[in-house]
């Protein structure tokens with residue numbers, strides 16, 4: 187797990203032993219993502235050490251995240267140019283673990299089933315969509331939902347200053363992001379409709395932070411500074427189309443996948459500050475804000491289909507059609523952060539974690555966030571720079587294990603390309619690699635990854651025992667199903683497959699095989 191060491195170098199939990207434990211636990215969890223802690227850690231001692239790490243107040247989320255943020259900044263410097271900083275919120279449900287202390291509601295009620303933790307992130311991507319890492323993260327549990335009527339809710343929200351509202355999460359992440367921007371790199375904060383509130387526009391303007399967000403509502407304008415128009419909708423609807431663009435609309439449960447022709451319009455406008463009441467009035471800014479509206483709208487949707495209408499607000503210059511199209515494409519990249527949420531939930535299965543307090547879960551989620559970024563980083567690098575050698579993103583052991591599993595041989599001296607390596611990983615996860623299948627997606631890569639690590643570990647054990655380079659040989663290694671070496675069985679029967687075993691069972695069987703074969707009882711103590 188070379189990447190774990192590189193990513194966490196400089197970790198400072200103000201205790202050297204704890205620093206080492208962080209790296210060890212990260213390596214164990216990363217090589218078996220999706221498994222419960224006890225399975226990933228292999229034995230009781232390792233499991234207990236991991237529990238102690240997540241229970242230790244010194245292992246604060248900030249301290250766990252700090253070296254990753256530094257590594258992310260380094261990656262951004264290596265890339266240069268614009269970096270898309272996607273902000274978004276994700277909810278983790280722990281309602282099915284009723285013993286968990288310190289969690290709160292994650293829906294609109296105080297219902298038993300909707301309880302958990304909330305996580306808001308700023309995750310950096312290249313304009314081509316490769317995730318680089320986190321710049322800001324906050325995990326918290328919500329207070330109980332007050333019992334009040336609809337009207338009371340509206341009044342409470344109108345009178346509460348922004349600092350006391352949950353939406354201050356956007357401003358907090360914005361401040362943390364701006365403070366990290368290195369020279370030669372331009373951050374652009376990209377966010378969905380939830381971020382469209384006036385204070386976000388004000389604070390971004392004050393901090394000279396570039397933003398590209400989706401508009402939530404129509405807003406009143408200062409007509410003298412908006413070519414006479416009174417609202418955003420009027421302003422863009424009356425603007426001339428700069429050109430049209432064909433976009434792919436992915437299918438979901440309700441709608442079929444289709445292509446759409448959208449007209450692109452741009453309107454520079456000045457937004458009026460909204461009316462405020464109570465405490466919110468004293469603290470809110472009343473300065474109007476200058477933005478560019480980019481509208482990509484469909485004028486003739488197919489019958490029965492909803493017309494596409496994306497209205498974006500930005501403080502970046504949008505001088506022409508090409509530059510408007512680029513902004514629309516950048517906004518479409520926001521999907522990457524949702525993919526990362528999926529990696530954490532369906533890949534790493536973080537909602538199955540049984541740590542019983544919100545504090546422990548928070549540390550655990552922080553660590554898994556970093557592991558999730560890494561897994562996605564590798565998959566997306568292969569799409570963007572397919573022909574570069576895989577050695578920069580895969581370790582020698584990973585490449586070896588890939589070859590052994592896919593080609594039943596040790597790898598040739600020349601490194602495979604990133605694309606080849608990720609395709610091999612995909613094929614382990616069930617990607618068929620036919621022409622019509624395209625490049626493997628995150629889910630199959632994910633499955634491949636989990637399956638690969640069984641082989642990485644077994645190969646390491648076998649090599650330490652001298653099995654790979656000795657007469658016992660790789661071909662024998664490939665033909666052995668570890669379960670054939672159960673208690674009392676002297677013979678190791680050759681079989682054709684090494685798929686389909688639970689990792690812990692597999693490893694203990696391998697330990698057994700190796701002990702019997704080589705009479706080196708201690709050889710596998712490190713795995």
Ligand SMILES: [Mn+2]
Pocket residue numbers: 274275378380
């Ligand atoms: Mn969102």
